[in-house]
Amino acid sequence: GQNIDQPTEMTATEGAIVQINCTYQTSGFNGLFWYQQHAGEAPTFLSYNVLDGLEEKGRFSSFLSRSKGYSYLLLKELQMKDSASYLCAVMDSNYQLIWGAGTKLIIKP
Amino acid sequence: DVKVTQSSRYLVKRTGEKVFLECVQDMDHENMFWYRQDPGLGLRLIYFSYDVKMKEKGDIPEGYSVSREKKERFSLILESASTNQTSMYLCASSLGQGHTGELFFGEGSRLTVL
Numbered sequence: 001g002q003n004i005d006q007p008t009e010m011t012a013t014e015g016a017i018v019q020i021n022c023t024y025q026t027s028g029f030n031g032l033f034w035y036q037q038h039a040g041e042a043p044t045f046l047s048y049n050v051l052d053g054l055e056e057k058g059r060f061s062s063f064l065s066r067s068k069g070y071s072y073l074l075l076k077e078l079q080m081k082d083s084a085s086y087l088c089a090v091m092d093s094n095y096q097l098i099w100g101a102g103t104k105l106i107i108k109p
Numbered sequence: 110d111v112k113v114t115q116s117s118r119y120l121v122k123r124t125g126e127k128v129f130l131e132c133v134q135d136m137d138h139e140n141m142f143w144y145r146q147d148p149g150l151g152l153r154l155i156y157f158s159y160d161v162k163m164k165e166k167g168d169i170p171e172g173y174s175v176s177r178e179k180k181e182r183f184s185l186i187l188e189s190a191s192t193n194q195t196s197m198y199l200c201a202s203s204l205g206q207g208h209t210g211e212l213f214f215g216e217g218s219r220l221t222v223l
Contacts, residue, residue, distance in 0.1 A: 004151060008149075033211075033212075035212075040217075041216060041217075042113070042199070042214035042215055042216050042217060043199070043212075043214045044214070045211045045212065045213075048211070087151075087152070089151075089152075096154070097152075097154070097212075098151070099151030099152040099153075100151050101149055101150055101151050102151070
């Protein structure tokens with residue numbers, strides 16, 4: 001079957017760096033997405049990786065290794081507003097999105 | 110500013126009632142989707158549509174139906190609500206052919222079935 005794994009919850013300190021991992025086993029691969037979802041709000045798009053390597057976008061970076069079935073989202077200079085759930089999703093060979101359960105990130109002062 | 114609007118943020122219904130959840134997008138997107146989001150689970154696709162009057166079953170279509178009479182509007186219908194349909198329902202849209210590209214989500218409709 002198809003599976004996306006990410007930690008359920010993580011805690012980090014304001015100003016620090018945190019890495020949220022996502023591992024996947026899917027039928028084919030057509031890209032990996034990261035979304036951010038604040039409590040009670042809509043998920044919003046953060047990043048898309050289809051080739052191996054690191055994509056940097058301001059304080060957020062996303063890394064992909066297709067051979068390892070692995071991605072991570074790196075958040076630098078953490079701010080309180082980064083407290084949210086982070087959703088990993090993989091597009092399979094049928095262009096269907098397979099979603100992880102999300103990682104709830106708690107930022108402490 | 111792009112927007113996906115869901116008609117109701119919170120609904121409480123009784124078992125057996127018919128429920129309509131409406132979603133409107135103002136981005137002229139071809140693709141629209143209905144997901145449900147439950148604690149500890151990833152988003153699960155109920156139905157999607159790539160064009161007006163077109164619909165495709167997702168992973169969990171049982172107990173649901175959809176309607177897309179206009180490009181901007183995609184409705185989710187629960188013909189006879191049951192308690193196991195208590196959930197957060199998210200509508201999304203995207204541009205382009207097929208299920209590709211960035212999804213734009215609505216704020217969600219939290220449905221409680223008593």
